Amino acid sequence: MEIRFRTKKLQRQYExxxxxxxxxxxxxxxxxxxxxxxxxxAQSIDELRRLPGLACHELKGxxxxxxxxxxTGFFRLIFTLEGKRLEIVLIEEVSKxxxx
Numbered sequence: 001m002e003i004r005f006r007t008k009k010l011q012r013q014y015e016x017x018x019x020x021x022x023x024x025x026x027x028x029x030x031x032x033x034x035x036x037x038x039x040x041x042a043q044s045i046d047e048l049r050r051l052p053g054l055a056c057h058e059l060k061g062x063x064x065x066x067x068x069x070x071x072t073g074f075f076r077l078i079f080t081l082e083g084k085r086l087e088i089v090l091i092e093e094v095s096k097x098x099x100x
Contacts, residue, residue, distance in 0.1 A: 001040050002088045010091050024075070024094060031071040032094055039069075039089050045081060066092060 005011035013020035013029070014036050020029030035054070042048050048056040048069070055070040059078070068076040074096050082088035 001042070003036060003040055003091065004088060005091045006093065010093070013094075014091070028071050028075045028094065031075075032077060035069050035071060035077050036091065039079065 005014065009019075009023075013023055014033060017029060017033065020032055023029070024032065038051070038054070039048065045056070045067070048054060048067075053070070055068075057068055058064075059066045059068055063078070066078055066080050068078050071077055071094065076095055078092040078095055080090045080092060082090070
């Protein structure tokens with residue numbers, strides 16, 4: 001599986017934990033790296049949807065075509081897929097799902 005990042009900043013936060021901790025705090029940073037690694041090892045979107053604790057789901061409205069995975073209570077990892085079997089995943093952003 002190939003993982004791509006929408007920005008160099010997102011890639012740096014994945015590759016360097018200190019950059020992720022600075023941006024999101026230690027808990028979200030740790031889960032960001034873990035979740036990207038889970039996506040890397042998954043064989044299909046159905047496999048991700050079945051994994052407990054991820055709450056993997058397709059988004060609607062303005063974000064139709066994107067998917068979200070839970071990082072913490074409020075934070076989500078947003079990504080898009082290319083191909084039906086997760087050949088390429090584009091990491092779009094880490095977002096605070098419900099605002100402040």
